[in-house]
Amino acid sequence: MADEQEPNKNQINIELSEEVAEGIYANLAMIAHSNSEFVIDFIRLMPGVPKAKVKSRVVITPEHAKRLLKALSDNIVKYEETFGAIKQSEDAPKFPINFGGTMGEA
Numbered sequence: 001m002a003d004e005q006e007p008n009k010n011q012i013n014i015e016l017s018e019e020v021a022e023g024i025y026a027n028l029a030m031i032a033h034s035n036s037e038f039v040i041d042f043i044r045l046m047p048g049v050p051k052a053k054v055k056s057r058v059v060i061t062p063e064h065a066k067r068l069l070k071a072l073s074d075n076i077v078k079y080e081e082t083f084g085a086i087k088q089s090e091d092a093p094k095f096p097i098n099f100g101g102t103m104g105e106a
Helices: 018-022 062-083
Strands: 028-033 038-044 053-060
Touching: 038 062, 053 062
Parallel strands: none
Antiparallel strands: 028 038, 038 053
């Protein structure tokens, strides 16, 4: 039948659970690499808390790292076309002094 389209054999069915769909907040990323992989740690850094926790670690191949870089770059361009330039500061992020609750002294 000429009218029926053949399904794309390269199509991937991606499943997203409710838990994963909620996402994890991270405000810092650290990247390391070897000759065979890139390791990206997504970290939540909270003011007044001496430890920052790694909330998620993603390990990818160098080829996928380059694809991620291109995809992220393309999306930043589209974002800025819609919402304007993303402002960047050379300083570390500044949080209110009492952000996250009261801080005690020992």
